[in-house]
Amino acid sequence: MLQYLREAGYSLLSIGRGLKVTRANRRRRPVTLLYPEQRPSLAPRFRGLPEVDLNICIVCHLCEKACPTQCIHIEDILNAPVKGEAGAAETKPGKKKEAVVFNINAALCMFCGLCEESCPTKPVRSIVLNHGFEVAKYRRDDLVYGIDGLYVNAPANPPVEK
Amino acid sequence: MHRLLENPIVADLVRMIVYGGLILVGILLTVLVMILWLRKYLGYIQNRYGPNRTGPRGYLQTAADALKLLLKEDIIPTLADRKAFILAPSIVFLPAYLVYVVIPFGPRWVAADLNIGILFISAVTSVAVIGFVTAGWASNNKYALLGGLRSAAQIVSYEVPLVLAMLAPVILAGSLRLSDITLHQQNVWYVFITPVLAAAYLTAGLAEVNLTPFDMVEAESELVAGFNTEYSGMKFALFYLAEFANTFTIAAIGVSLYLGGWTVPFAAPANAWILNAGALGSLVAFLIFMTKCWVIVTFTMWIRGTLPRIRVDQLMEFGWKALIPLTLLSLLLNALAVSLPMRPAFQMAGLAAVNWAILIGLYVVGRHKIVPMGSARPKESVSAAIPQRSRI
Numbered sequence A: 001m002l003q004y005l006r007e008a009g010y011s012l013l014s015i016g017r018g019l020k021v022t023r024a025n026r027r028r029r030p031v032t033l034l035y036p037e038q039r040p041s042l043a044p045r046f047r048g049l050p051e052v053d054l055n056i057c058i059v060c061h062l063c064e065k066a067c068p069t070q071c072i073h074i075e076d077i078l079n080a081p082v083k084g085e086a087g088a089a090e091t092k093p094g095k096k097k098e099a100v101v102f103n104i105n106a107a108l109c110m111f112c113g114l115c116e117e118s119c120p121t122k123p124v125r126s127i128v129l130n131h132g133f134e135v136a137k138y139r140r141d142d143l144v145y146g147i148d149g150l151y152v153n154a155p156a157n158p159p160v161e162k
Numbered sequence B: 001m002h003r004l005l006e007n008p009i010v011a012d013l014v015r016m017i018v019y020g021g022l023i024l025v026g027i028l029l030t031v032l033v034m035i036l037w038l039r040k041y042l043g044y045i046q047n048r049y050g051p052n053r054t055g056p057r058g059y060l061q062t063a064a065d066a067l068k069l070l071l072k073e074d075i076i077p078t079l080a081d082r083k084a085f086i087l088a089p090s091i092v093f094l095p096a097y098l099v100y101v102v103i104p105f106g107p108r109w110v111a112a113d114l115n116i117g118i119l120f121i122s123a124v125t126s127v128a129v130i131g132f133v134t135a136g137w138a139s140n141n142k143y144a145l146l147g148g149l150r151s152a153a154q155i156v157s158y159e160v161p162l163v164l165a166m167l168a169p170v171i172l173a174g175s176l177r178l179s180d181i182t183l184h185q186q187n188v189w190y191v192f193i194t195p196v197l198a199a200a201y202l203t204a205g206l207a208e209v210n211l212t213p214f215d216m217v218e219a220e221s222e223l224v225a226g227f228n229t230e231y232s233g234m235k236f237a238l239f240y241l242a243e244f245a246n247t248f249t250i251a252a253i254g255v256s257l258y259l260g261g262w263t264v265p266f267a268a269p270a271n272a273w274i275l276n277a278g279a280l281g282s283l284v285a286f287l288i289f290m291t292k293c294w295v296i297v298t299f300t301m302w303i304r305g306t307l308p309r310i311r312v313d314q315l316m317e318f319g320w321k322a323l324i325p326l327t328l329l330s331l332l333l334n335a336l337a338v339s340l341p342m343r344p345a346f347q348m349a350g351l352a353a354v355n356w357a358i359l360i361g362l363y364v365v366g367r368h369k370i371v372p373m374g375s376a377r378p379k380e381s382v383s384a385a386i387p388q389r390s391r392i
Helices: A002-027 A060-065 A114-118 B003-007 B008-045 B059-073 B082-099 B117-125 B128-138 B141-173 B178-184 B195-207 B234-257 B269-277 B278-304 B313-341 B344-366 B379-384
Strands: A050-051 A072-077 A081-083 A089-093 A096-104 A127-129
Touching: A002 B008, A002 B278, A002 B344, A050 A096, A050 B278, A060 A072, A060 B313, A114 A127, B003 B008, B008 B059, B008 B082, B008 B234, B008 B278, B059 B234, B082 B117, B082 B128, B082 B234, B117 B141, B117 B178, B117 B234, B128 B141, B128 B234, B141 B178, B141 B195, B141 B234, B141 B313, B178 B234, B195 B234, B195 B278, B195 B313, B234 B278, B269 B278, B313 B344
Parallel strands: none
Antiparallel strands: A050 A127, A072 A096, A081 A089
């Protein structure tokens, strides 16, 4: 009987304790980020859309090979015309590769960062997973970023404190 | 026109229509605000904002939802029992509506001050079960039927402690009329005299209107949505309306019975002013009554945001083995106190002393963490049996 009463008293008290917990949380500020108005502050190493700097890129295809989902597609010309010493008009075949097609299919990309790891250029990697996270598009084709569509040298999204 | 109104039948008819309309509009507006407040309140408890997109700070959210439900297609399943299916939402809503007829919102603001007010309330509210079972049966859906049957079992079993708890103020006031009970609490509310029964009333009331610790009827994780699984559009809206109206009804009855209705506690002059101030006094009384109701409603929402749902068998066990004996014993105490050959003030004081002694005793006894009944050994001995490594 005493045990029964003890349990009854204890359970009544624990209801009170539970109510205290919810009251404490009710007084706390909401953690919700009102997204379109408030922007998240991203971590420095946040992995967003891959961005390529074609000025540094040596077109070695390593990122294409490293990509687990084959979302990178590169086509190059070996004998890219190189500017001669005499002037801009005069060109001759050089050894430098140059990318003609550098497509990144954002629909396939899973933001693993293996392309970035495999990139050999030093000291700055030419393919970097930057802070772009708003990748939604209305058409599937729009998700394939070509040479002109890549964010070359784009600054990281400025993080806005909420 | 004037002469027509003097005819008692016509006057009654006009009164009925006006009061009925007022109460209906009042319920609709209250429920609209209540749903919004519930969503906001639960949001705050869960560290989020709740609806905040529709209208200024989301205040138009429920209005928009109601409009959407009105415009939605009203689906009736092919194999459903059409007549019962259509009738069920009204049966569920009707009791919540009818109860307000006898509730005194102010000294003279009662639609019909029946001398059997409590009896009327307990008779009318028990009709809602039929609606739940009808909805479950008519839907021709096994989850809906399960939900309906569960609700029948739950509501019928919690009806008993609810009515027993409603009887205590009747015994103390010596009247079934709600306005009399309210007036008897001018000096001390009954919640201070019989806190045990007030708590039992709230618990049974929560179960009666299927609120969260006892919301077996629409246990989303077990049944799809309970008895209203197959309902859509306006009929679903009516169920929803009834659910919230019932919550407010329980709060309103509780306020009239235990929290002194429109009276101010420990302030006889203020109550006397309200009684004699005519329409203004009635308005003040109405505002006081509504404030109390909203406090109770918010408390139920607080509980809703805190306690998990209990199991069906636990629900039944708690109802029959704990709540009914408790209310019966408390009621016996009340009856004993009232029949003692003493002045009423002493009777009340004695009853209050016993009740508070019970509560304080439970607090003292249950204060410390205890070992559950089932476990064989207390925890300390287990930890003592493990050799301590750091000693080596």
